[in-house]
Amino acid sequence: MAADPETSDAHARWRRLNAFVDGELDPRAAARTARAIADDPADARDAAALGELKAALGDAFADHAPQVPPALRASQATMQPKRRAWRRVAAAAVILLMAGATVWLAPFGGSQDRSAPAWVTHAVERHAALSERPAQSPGARLAATPVALQGFAPFVPDLRSGKLTVGRIESFTGPDGAASLAVNYHGTRGCRVTLVAFADGAAGLSERLERLRLAEGAPSSDAPAAQGFVWRVGGVRYLLIASGMDAGRFGVIAETVHRASQLHRPIDDEGRTLMADARANSAPCQA
Amino acid sequence: MESLRRDLQTHAARLYGYAYALSKNPADAEDLVQDVFVKAMSAQRAPSDPDALRAWLFRILRNAFIDLCRRTRREAALDVGREAEADEAFEPPVGAEPPVITQLTVRFGLMKLSPPHREILALVDIAGFTYGEAAEILDVPTGTVMSRLSRARAALIDAIGESNILPMRRRGRTA
Numbered sequence: 001m002a003a004d005p006e007t008s009d010a011h012a013r014w015r016r017l018n019a020f021v022d023g024e025l026d027p028r029a030a031a032r033t034a035r036a037i038a039d040d041p042a043d044a045r046d047a048a049a050l051g052e053l054k055a056a057l058g059d060a061f062a063d064h065a066p067q068v069p070p071a072l073r074a075s076q077a078t079m080q081p082k083r084r085a086w087r088r089v090a091a092a093a094v095i096l097l098m099a100g101a102t103v104w105l106a107p108f109g110g111s112q113d114r115s116a117p118a119w120v121t122h123a124v125e126r127h128a129a130l131s132e133r134p135a136q137s138p139g140a141r142l143a144a145t146p147v148a149l150q151g152f153a154p155f156v157p158d159l160r161s162g163k164l165t166v167g168r169i170e171s172f173t174g175p176d177g178a179a180s181l182a183v184n185y186h187g188t189r190g191c192r193v194t195l196v197a198f199a200d201g202a203a204g205l206s207e208r209l210e211r212l213r214l215a216e217g218a219p220s221s222d223a224p225a226a227q228g229f230v231w232r233v234g235g236v237r238y239l240l241i242a243s244g245m246d247a248g249r250f251g252v253i254a255e256t257v258h259r260a261s262q263l264h265r266p267i268d269d270e271g272r273t274l275m276a277d278a279r280a281n282s283a284p285c286q287a
Numbered sequence: 288m289e290s291l292r293r294d295l296q297t298h299a300a301r302l303y304g305y306a307y308a309l310s311k312n313p314a315d316a317e318d319l320v321q322d323v324f325v326k327a328m329s330a331q332r333a334p335s336d337p338d339a340l341r342a343w344l345f346r347i348l349r350n351a352f353i354d355l356c357r358r359t360r361r362e363a364a365l366d367v368g369r370e371a372e373a374d375e376a377f378e379p380p381v382g383a384e385p386p387v388i389t390q391l392t393v394r395f396g397l398m399k400l401s402p403p404h405r406e407i408l409a410l411v412d413i414a415g416f417t418y419g420e421a422a423e424i425l426d427v428p429t430g431t432v433m434s435r436l437s438r439a440r441a442a443l444i445d446a447i448g449e450s451n452i453l454p455m456r457r458r459g460r461t462a
Binding site for chain 2: 056062066
């Protein structure tokens with residue numbers, strides 16, 4: 001029996017999303033799917049559901065570990081701890097190399113903060129306003145998987161491994177009328193980080209992570225210096241902003257969030273470990 | 288020896304999850320995992336590569352389950368017939384509101400699935416095998432793993448949705 005084309009497309013899409021969530025697509029197919037997820041709320045919703053399903057199954061029996069009996073006979077040791085350590089070192093090296101390549105790039109044709117587009121200025125102002133407000137009580141809850149918001153499906157990462165919890169989530173209309181989302185994270189040592197997503201196209205941005213020069217306030221201002229990174233995934237623009245944070249730590253967070261947003265998947269074990277290490281090795285934020 | 292014991296303990300929860308998915312019975316699952324521990328610790332040689340060790344342990348468990356079914360004259364039913372592999376056998380949950388997905392609902396949902404679907408979900412999502420590794424354990428092509436898994440997840444979403452737990456809207460949040 002010949003398959004109905006519509007049904008076949010639905011099956012192919014479903015298989016592709018499954019393979020994407022499992023990390024089984026080749027890089028080009030994964031990038032195409034990530035862009036489709038960024039652009040299509042239906043894909044984002046289904047990918048999020050599959051991610052939740054996978055995560056819930058992965059943890060479903062985590063508390064049921066039978067105890068290994070006392071020794072019978074010796075066998076060989078394994079190399080798992082060494083391998084894990086090597087992977088962490090390799091991942092850190094890659095991030096350092098990437099950070100070195102992107103330091104102080106100006107993504108808007110070499111422009112400085114004074115000529116930054118309106119959406120950047122808008123995002124920085126929103127970061128400042130949100131950072132002054134206390135966290136919502138009992139705290140905005142955030143699923144470990146992407147959220148879909150009124151047809152707009154930006155990637156919202158869980159940064160708790162870096163001791164950053166969601167203080168506030170705010171949806172708003174951007175300066176050019178597009179759906180936008182700002183997620184303000186609170187640290188335990190005075191850090192404030194905001195991820196702002198705009199749904200209105202590319203604005204000339206590449207998909208690479210680029211460091212953004214931001215205004216440091218008037219010379220007399222006591223406000224801590226702000227740092228920013230921008231990038232694009234499909235038709236969604238992202239801007240990550242922090243105030244007073246150690247530049248190395250912020251770079252690790254930005255690299256990790258950028259990578260996860262491209263895949264539209266929760267931050268993986270290595271990313272979480274890197275963010276935790278970066279926090280442990282950094283000074284408190286200058287609030 | 289201590290190293291192997293540590294490795295076994297590391298894999299214990301996932302082995303139990305796989306055993307539970309196969310047997311649907313906590314007591315059998317516990318026995319199967321203990322069987323794996325004893326066989327692994329009494330083996331002349333265990334694989335030294337971590338990935339090979341993990342695959343070896345799960346193969347031991349699978350064989351132990353098949354032996355258990357033979358002893359108790361139960362049908363293991365781990366093989367999927369050609370009919371069940373056809374696309375017509377399932378509908379992707381396109382356009383549906385996702386059900387409430389928690390550890391509890393997926394465990395209940397998992398138990399409603401067919402043995403092959405429980406097994407593929409256990410291998411990939413609980414044990415964490417890649418498609419290629421799961422294909423080797425099951426002795427099927429990788430494409431079969433991919434299609435079987437996508438059907439199994441669709442079936443699991445259906446099974447969770449059919450439970451008496453009502454969906455809860457958690458989107459469209461504004462501070």
